[in-house]
Amino acid sequence: MAPDDVPIAEMRTTLERRFDIVLKPILHPEFSDAFGEIRIDSDLFAVGRAETPFASARAEVVAELSRRHARIFFEHGIAYIADLGSKNGTTVNGVEVRQKPHPLHNGDEIRFAGVLAYRVELLPRAARPLPQSVVVTLTPERDDLGLQPIVISGFPFLISKADDTFARYKDAYPHQVNYVSRRHAHLFLRDGDVFVEDLGSTNGTFVGGKRLAESALALHDGETLAFGGNHFVYRAGVHRGPVADPTVTKLKAGGEGTERTERSTEVKAEAPAAPVIDPERTTFVGTAHSFLDIFCVDPALKQEDEVNPDASHAQELKHEAKKRRAGNRFAVFVAELSAALGGSGEPDLRRLAKWGGAGLGGLCVLVMALYVRGAPQRDIKALLDAGRYATAVQMADQYLAGHPGDTAFEAAGGEALMKSKVPDWLASLKAHEFDRARSIVAEMQALARHNGDAQPLVAELGWMGDLEAYWAGRGGAEAPIRIFKDEPVISSLVDRWNDDPDPHQHALDRIASYVPDFAAPYADALSHLRKLESDDSVYVAAAERLKSAIDTALDDDRLDPLPAMLDDYSERYPRLAGLDSVRSDLHQYQQIESDARAGNTQAVADALKQLRFATPPFQARLPKLEKLATTSTGDGRDARPSP
Numbered sequence: 001m002a003p004d005d006v007p008i009a010e011m012r013t014t015l016e017r018r019f020d021i022v023l024k025p026i027l028h029p030e031f032s033d034a035f036g037e038i039r040i041d042s043d044l045f046a047v048g049r050a051e052t053p054f055a056s057a058r059a060e061v062v063a064e065l066s067r068r069h070a071r072i073f074f075e076h077g078i079a080y081i082a083d084l085g086s087k088n089g090t091t092v093n094g095v096e097v098r099q100k101p102h103p104l105h106n107g108d109e110i111r112f113a114g115v116l117a118y119r120v121e122l123l124p125r126a127a128r129p130l131p132q133s134v135v136v137t138l139t140p141e142r143d144d145l146g147l148q149p150i151v152i153s154g155f156p157f158l159i160s161k162a163d164d165t166f167a168r169y170k171d172a173y174p175h176q177v178n179y180v181s182r183r184h185a186h187l188f189l190r191d192g193d194v195f196v197e198d199l200g201s202t203n204g205t206f207v208g209g210k211r212l213a214e215s216a217l218a219l220h221d222g223e224t225l226a227f228g229g230n231h232f233v234y235r236a237g238v239h240r241g242p243v244a245d246p247t248v249t250k251l252k253a254g255g256e257g258t259e260r261t262e263r264s265t266e267v268k269a270e271a272p273a274a275p276v277i278d279p280e281r282t283t284f285v286g287t288a289h290s291f292l293d294i295f296c297v298d299p300a301l302k303q304e305d306e307v308n309p310d311a312s313h314a315q316e317l318k319h320e321a322k323k324r325r326a327g328n329r330f331a332v333f334v335a336e337l338s339a340a341l342g343g344s345g346e347p348d349l350r351r352l353a354k355w356g357g358a359g360l361g362g363l364c365v366l367v368m369a370l371y372v373r374g375a376p377q378r379d380i381k382a383l384l385d386a387g388r389y390a391t392a393v394q395m396a397d398q399y400l401a402g403h404p405g406d407t408a409f410e411a412a413g414g415e416a417l418m419k420s421k422v423p424d425w426l427a428s429l430k431a432h433e434f435d436r437a438r439s440i441v442a443e444m445q446a447l448a449r450h451n452g453d454a455q456p457l458v459a460e461l462g463w464m465g466d467l468e469a470y471w472a473g474r475g476g477a478e479a480p481i482r483i484f485k486d487e488p489v490i491s492s493l494v495d496r497w498n499d500d501p502d503p504h505q506h507a508l509d510r511i512a513s514y515v516p517d518f519a520a521p522y523a524d525a526l527s528h529l530r531k532l533e534s535d536d537s538v539y540v541a542a543a544e545r546l547k548s549a550i551d552t553a554l555d556d557d558r559l560d561p562l563p564a565m566l567d568d569y570s571e572r573y574p575r576l577a578g579l580d581s582v583r584s585d586l587h588q589y590q591q592i593e594s595d596a597r598a599g600n601t602q603a604v605a606d607a608l609k610q611l612r613f614a615t616p617p618f619q620a621r622l623p624k625l626e627k628l629a630t631t632s633t634g635d636g637r638d639a640r641p642s643p
Contacts, residue, residue: 179228480577
C-alpha cells in the first residue's frame with residue numbers, strides 16, 4: 001500500500017485500563033509464604049485483615065494491618081491507592097498516603113502499616129470475555145414515604161446525603177437524610193457481580209437486615225438494602241444483559257416532569273427488561289461516580305452526622321469492644337516493660353518511675369529540638385488541613401526562597417498551589433475563557449518560581465490549556481484540518497506530549513489527586529489528544545506530503561500534475577480544508593506565467609499590482625514571477641537563458 005493510500009480512520013479514545021497490578025513482596029520472606037504475589041485484575045481491591053488474601057495469613061503477619069486499611073482501584077485507566085484512615089498508615093515510596101488517593105506507577109514501593117511491603121509491577125491485562133451490562137433497580141419498600149425508585153446503570157454509585165438522589169428529601173425528612181453520611185456506602189462491580197461496601201458511615205448500611213462489617217458484600221437480586229436505619233430501605237433488583245453502548249441520553253429524573261441530560265448507558269434491546277417503573281417518578285443514575293471522590297475525604301467538607309437511635313446500638317457495642325481491647329493491650333505493654341526492667345511481670349510503677357526519670361530530661365530536650373525544627377512543616381500542614389491554601393502557597397514561596405530544595409516543603413507547597421488555583425483555572429476552561437486560564441497559569445508560574453516540584457505541574461496546566469483552547473477554537477472532533485494553518489499547532493501539541501509521555505501523565509495524575517474535580521477535564525483532554533494524534537498521523541501527514549509536492553512542482557516548473565493531485569486529495573481526505581485556495585493560487589500563477597512567456601507584459605504588470613496569493617508556497621514565488629515578467633520579450637519568447 002502506498003503512503004497516500006492509508007485509510008482515514010478515526011481513533012477511538014480508550015481510557016479503560018489495559019493492565020493489571022502485581023504486588024510482589026519485597027520484605028520478610030514469610031510474607032511470600034503467606035500470600036505469594038498478589039495480582040489485582042478487578043477495578044477495586046481491598047486491603048485489610050479480614051480481606052483476601054490477608055485473612056488467611058498468620059495473625060502475627062497481619063497484626064499491624066487495620067480491618068479497613070486501604071483500597072487499590074482504577075480510574076480513567078490509572079491505578080490509585082487510598083488509605084482508609086488506618087491506624088498504622090500506608091506509604092508510596094516513603095510518602096504517606098493520607099486524605100486523598102495516590103497514583104501508582106510501575107516500580108513503586110508500597111507499604112501497609114510499615115511492615116507489609118510490595119513492589120508494584122504493571123502487566124498487560126489478560127484477555128477476558130466481553131462483559132455484560134448490569135443495571136440495579138432499588139425499589140422503596142414503603143409506598144407511603146414518597147421515595148423514588150433508583151435505577152443505576154453507572155458504577156461505582158456513591159450513597160451520599162449530599163447527592164441529589166437523597167438530598168431531595170431533606171425538606172420532608174431532614175433527620176432521616178442526615179442519618180445518611182456524606183460518604184455512606186457505594187455499589188460497585190467486581191467480575192460482573194454487584195457489591196455494596198459501607199464507607200465507615202455513622203449509622204450503617206444493612207443488607208437483609210444485617211449491618212455490614214468492614215468488608216464489601218455481594219448484593220443479590222431480591223435482597224433488601226437500607227442506609228442509615230429503617231427509612232431509606234429498598235428492594236434490590238439486579239438485571240444483566242449484553243454489553244452496553246455508552247451514549248448521551250436524555251433521562252427523566254428528579255420530579256414531576258423535569259428532565260436532565262446525563263451521560264448514561266443505553267442498554268441494547270436484547271438486554272433483560274427491568275421492572276416497569278414510572279419514568280416521571282424515578283431517579284435514573286447513568287453517570288458513574290468517581291472512586292477518586294469516594295476514597296478522598298476532604299476534612300473541610302466532613303460533617304458530623306446525626307446519630308440514628310434505630311441504628312446506633314450496634315455501633316455503641318463496637319466502641320465498647322474497642323475500649324476493652326485498648327485496655328487489654330495497655331496492661332500487656334506495662335507487664336512486658338516491667339519484666340524487661342527486671343520485674344516479675346507484674347506492673348511496678350515505682351521501678352518504672354525510677355528508670356523513666358533518668359531519661360526524661362534528655363527526651364524533653366530531643367522533643368523540643370525536633371518540635372522547633374519541624375515548626376514550618378507543621379504550620380503549612382495545618383494550613384492545608386484547614387483549607388487555607390492561598391496562605392499556604394505564600395508561606396511555601398517565602399520559605400523556599402530561603403531554603404531551596406526542601407523536598408517536603410516543595411511537595412506541600414505544590415499541593416497548596418494546585419488546590420488554591422486549579423479550581424478557578426478549571427472554571428475558566430469550562431467557560432471557554434482561555435485568556436483568563438493563561439493568566440492564572442502565569443500567576444502559578446510566579447508562585448512556583450522557587451518550587452522545583454510544582455513547576456512541572458504548572459507546565460502541564462499550560463499545555464492542557466493550550467490543547468483545550470485549540471480544541472474549542474477548531475470546532476470539535478469533526479472540524480476541518482486547514483492546510484498551512486492547523487498542522488503546525490496539532491504537531492506542536494502532540495509532540496509536546498509524546499516527547500516523554502510518562503512524566504506528563506504522572507504530573508497530571510498528581511494534580512487529579514490534589515483536586516478531584518480535575519479528573520473529568522483531564523480525561524476529556526486525553527480524549528482530545530488521542531483525536532489530535534489520529535489527525536496528526538493521517539491528515540497532517542497528508543498535508544505535508546501535498547505541500548512537498550507543490551514545492552517540488554514550483555521549483556521544477558512542472559505544474560500540470562497539480563490539479564489532478566488536488567482533486568485526488570479532496571476526495572481521499574474530505575476534512576482537509578484550504579485546497580480551494582491552493583487551486584486559486586495555482587490558476588493565478590499559471591496565468592501570469594503564461595502571459596509572461598507570451599510577452600503580454602502589460603497584462604502581467606497589471607496582474608502583479610493587485611495579486612495577493614493566499615498560500616505560502618505561491619507567495620514565496622512572487623519574486624520569481626516579477627523577474628520572469630521583466631525578462632520576457634514582446635514577441636512571445638522567454639528571454640531567460642536556456643539552462
